[in-house]
Amino acid sequence: MQQNPLQTPIEYLNGVGPQRGDMLKKELRLFTYGDLLHLFPNRYIDKTKYFKINEISVNSSEVQVVGKLVRLQDVKHKRGSRLVGTFIDDTGQIELVWFRAANRLKQNLKLNKVYVIFGKATKFGQKLNIAHPEMELLEDHKRNLRTAMQAVYPSTEKLSKANFNSRTMSRIMHSLFNNLGTGRFRETLSQRVITQYNLISKNNALFNIHFPVSQEFLSKAQFRLKFEELFYIQVELISKKIIRKNKLKSYIFENVGKHFNDFYNNHLPFSLTGAQKRVLKEIRKDTLYAEHMNRLIQGDVGSGKTIVAFMSMLIAIDNGFQATLMAPTEILATQHHEGISELVDNMDLRVELLTGSTKTAKRREIHAALLSGEIDILIGTHALIEDKVVYKNLGIAIIDEQHRFGVAQRAKLWKKNALPPHVLVMTATPIPRTLAMSLYGDLDISVIDELPPGRKPIKTLHRYDSNRLRVFKFMKDEIAKGRQVYIVYPLIEESETMDYKDLMDGFESVQRYFPKPEYQISMVHGKVKPADKEYEMNRFVKGETQIMVATTVIEVGVNVPNASVMIIESSERFGLSQLHQLRGRVGRGSEQSYCILMTGVKLSNDSKTRLETMVRTNDGFEIADVDLKLRGPGDLMGTQQSGVLDMKIADIVKDSDILVLAREMALEILNDDPQLLKPENRPIWETYQNISKSKTMWGNIS
Ligand code: ADP
Numbered sequence: 215m216q217q218n219p220l221q222t223p224i225e226y227l228n229g230v231g232p233q234r235g236d237m238l239k240k241e242l243r244l245f246t247y248g249d250l251l252h253l254f255p256n257r258y259i260d261k262t263k264y265f266k267i268n269e270i271s272v273n274s275s276e277v278q279v280v281g282k283l284v285r286l287q288d289v290k291h292k293r294g295s296r297l298v299g300t301f302i303d304d305t306g307q308i309e310l311v312w313f314r315a316a317n318r319l320k321q322n323l324k325l326n327k328v329y330v331i332f333g334k335a336t337k338f339g340q341k342l343n344i345a346h347p348e349m350e351l352l353e354d355h356k357r358n359l360r361t362a363m364q365a366v367y368p369s370t371e372k373l374s375k376a377n378f379n380s381r382t383m384s385r386i387m388h389s390l391f392n393n394l395g396t397g398r399f400r401e402t403l404s405q406r407v408i409t410q411y412n413l414i415s416k417n418n419a420l421f422n423i424h425f426p427v428s429q430e431f432l433s434k435a436q437f438r439l440k441f442e443e444l445f446y447i448q449v450e451l452i453s454k455k456i457i458r459k460n461k462l463k464s465y466i467f468e469n470v471g472k473h474f475n476d477f478y479n480n481h482l483p484f485s486l487t488g489a490q491k492r493v494l495k496e497i498r499k500d501t502l503y504a505e506h507m508n509r510l511i512q513g514d515v516g517s518g519k520t521i522v523a524f525m526s527m528l529i530a531i532d533n534g535f536q537a538t539l540m541a542p543t544e545i546l547a548t549q550h551h552e553g554i555s556e557l558v559d560n561m562d563l564r565v566e567l568l569t570g571s572t573k574t575a576k577r578r579e580i581h582a583a584l585l586s587g588e589i590d591i592l593i594g595t596h597a598l599i600e601d602k603v604v605y606k607n608l609g610i611a612i613i614d615e616q617h618r619f620g621v622a623q624r625a626k627l628w629k630k631n632a633l634p635p636h637v638l639v640m641t642a643t644p645i646p647r648t649l650a651m652s653l654y655g656d657l658d659i660s661v662i663d664e665l666p667p668g669r670k671p672i673k674t675l676h677r678y679d680s681n682r683l684r685v686f687k688f689m690k691d692e693i694a695k696g697r698q699v700y701i702v703y704p705l706i707e708e709s710e711t712m713d714y715k716d717l718m719d720g721f722e723s724v725q726r727y728f729p730k731p732e733y734q735i736s737m738v739h740g741k742v743k744p745a746d747k748e749y750e751m752n753r754f755v756k757g758e759t760q761i762m763v764a765t766t767v768i769e770v771g772v773n774v775p776n777a778s779v780m781i782i783e784s785s786e787r788f789g790l791s792q793l794h795q796l797r798g799r800v801g802r803g804s805e806q807s808y809c810i811l812m813t814g815v816k817l818s819n820d821s822k823t824r825l826e827t828m829v830r831t832n833d834g835f836e837i838a839d840v841d842l843k844l845r846g847p848g849d850l851m852g853t854q855q856s857g858v859l860d861m862k863i864a865d866i867v868k869d870s871d872i873l874v875l876a877r878e879m880a881l882e883i884l885n886d887d888p889q890l891l892k893p894e895n896r897p898i899w900e901t902y903q904n905i906s907k908s909k910t911m912w913g914n915i916s
């Protein structure tokens with residue numbers, strides 16, 4: 215087989231050679247012609263525009279000016295000298311400055327000739343100047359002008375020090391295109407895709423991304439390459455899903471039986487929202503067939519995910535299976551256990567709790583009862599996935615707040631029965647649907663996009679620390695009405711000791727202002743022993759204490775409907791989704807609830823945006839959108855599935871419109887031809903094979 219020219223080592227290219235080759239490998243990880251070809255520009259400079267000197271300001275980005283160099287002089291100063299040129303046109307003059315290579319420049323630059331210069335203006339003292347401008351005689355400039363839009367490539371400090379700039383990169387790129395010859399890039403999409411979205415050819419796109427002939431062609435090239443990149447990610451995700459659905463069998467839940475009906479008809483404490491019903495139907499449908507269910511439920515805080523989880527468990531139980539629910543913290547697991555125990559009251563079902571602090575004797579008892587099938591529902595923390603925990607017949611595994619768990623932990627649950635149990639993961643960190651589809655790989659997605667009726671929207675306020683006494687007064691008024699209050703302090707690991715000090719100082723001042731015995735205060739944080747934590751939480755849940763001083767350990771899931779005030783200290787230090795989660799701890803009852811964001815006066819722009827967003831809206835999806843824009847998706851998702859985000863040209867957030875189109879196309883093609891065997895899909899099959907070969911597989915996404 216003929217060697218693919220794109221695999222040629224980069225140093226063989228004209229204009230590169232061993233030294234530059236080494237630098238490109240080290241600095242930009244470019245090893246081959248192909249790597250170079252796919253080094254896409256960060257931006258483009260419009261060189262169709264020429265500035266007059268009196269139009270230039272420090273705010274201009276790079277400017278291009280036609281004028282004359284009328285003087286060159288060395289200016290000595292303490293640490294050396296610089297070369298200063300005076301450049302004029304018919305509107306004024308500007309200084310050009312060089313700190314290096316003065317002798318060579320003095321030899322080469324010609325006074326009183328017309329030059330085209332290019333660079334960025336800065337202010338030095340009172341004068342505007344351009345340091346190290348690109349200089350070209352007007353006559354050469356006219357001859358050399360190839361493209362109007364000039365590419366600016368990613369660079370590094372070392373590269374720019376070695377004078378390896380975008381122009382050098384463009385020259386090398388030119389040499390690459392000369393070497394490969396135009397018209398050599400094979401089409402990587404099928405005719406149908408190209409026609410449907412009116413795409414330019416691969417060949418054309420690659421040329422125009424590096425050497426755009428016009429803004430219009432640049433846009434077309436960008437669209438085509440982004441579309442292609444997103445399309446192949448979708449092809450991979452959807453293919454995997456198809457394979458999983460065909461190959462991975464799970465248990466069939468044929469019956470909706472005794473427990474489900476009994477609960478639905480006799481014990482359901484409220485009527486389900488439309489969204490809850492819809493999601494339950496989706497789950498019901500998934501589990502009617504032998505296909506394995508792997509479904510994500512996205513729902514804002516308080517949207518009522520727990521009851522949906524519980525009723526799914528009942529379906530499993532009605533078909534002779536056990537169910538399990540895993541939560542990220544002990545507090546949350548305990549609360550789920552209490553809530554669900556209440557729901558199964560008089561239902562002849564056995565529910566148990568297993569966490570890190572379950573006593574050995576109890577633990578043994580649970581292990582045995584689980585194996586014999588006496589336990590119907592097991593709720594717990596990570597303790598659930600230990601090898602010692604063996605179920606008689608696990609049918610469904612539910613994971614709450616799934617972003618807190620790693621892929622490996624979730625995978626362990628899959629192995630808890632001969633066939634993998636059906637899996638339901640729940641998250642209160644909603645993200646746009648298309649993004650979720652890409653980030654969570656082959657999960658199916660359900661959305662609970664409706665809050666239970668009768669909720670009053672939480673009022674959110676931003677207050678400065680100097681107003682703390684008024685905030686305390688407000689707390690007193692609310693407590694007098696019978697309400698309860700959370701006060702949350704940040705706890706960020708690197709500065710742990712400092713944070714604990716803040717927490718303790720805060721606790722003391724709260725104690726001073728809210729003295730015993732009139733007021734009772736609970737405190738929980740990471741250093742409190744689990745048993746004490748539980749004790750304090752319980753006192754707060756029962757209403758024995760009015761104030762809960764805490765760190766973010768209470769962030770997820772805790773449900774105390776009578777708590778109506780959430781005070782967040784140093785709120786500028788929290789991320790948006792965390793703030794939203796914390797706020798979700800109130801607004802769970804019928805009373806008006808408040809969230810008060812305390813800060814100092816000094817705030818960064820990002821902090822201001824976060825606070826303003828919180829004050830403006832209660833909508834978790836909207837908040838997630840802002841969060842994505844502030845932080846990018848990488849942060850949001852943690853370390854998982856980084857492969858999906860490792861893109862060369864597309865941006866999963868900014869290009870979400872293109873993502874939708876790419877996904878639709880991929881779905882259409884794969885639904886019709888799941889294995890890409892049809893002749894018309896040949897280019898797609900080939901390209902997909904090449905992509906799969908060239909990258910390490912992302913592992914099992916679940
Ligand atoms: P989350 O989605 O944040 O986990 P929960 O499942 O904890 O929300 O539900 C929040 C509160 O809303 C709970 O007190 C729950 O009993 C209540 N709830 C859930 N669904 C409904 C409903 N359809 N009508 C009224 N209240 C509901």
Ligand code: MG
Pocket residue numbers: 519520614771
């Ligand atoms: Mg919850």
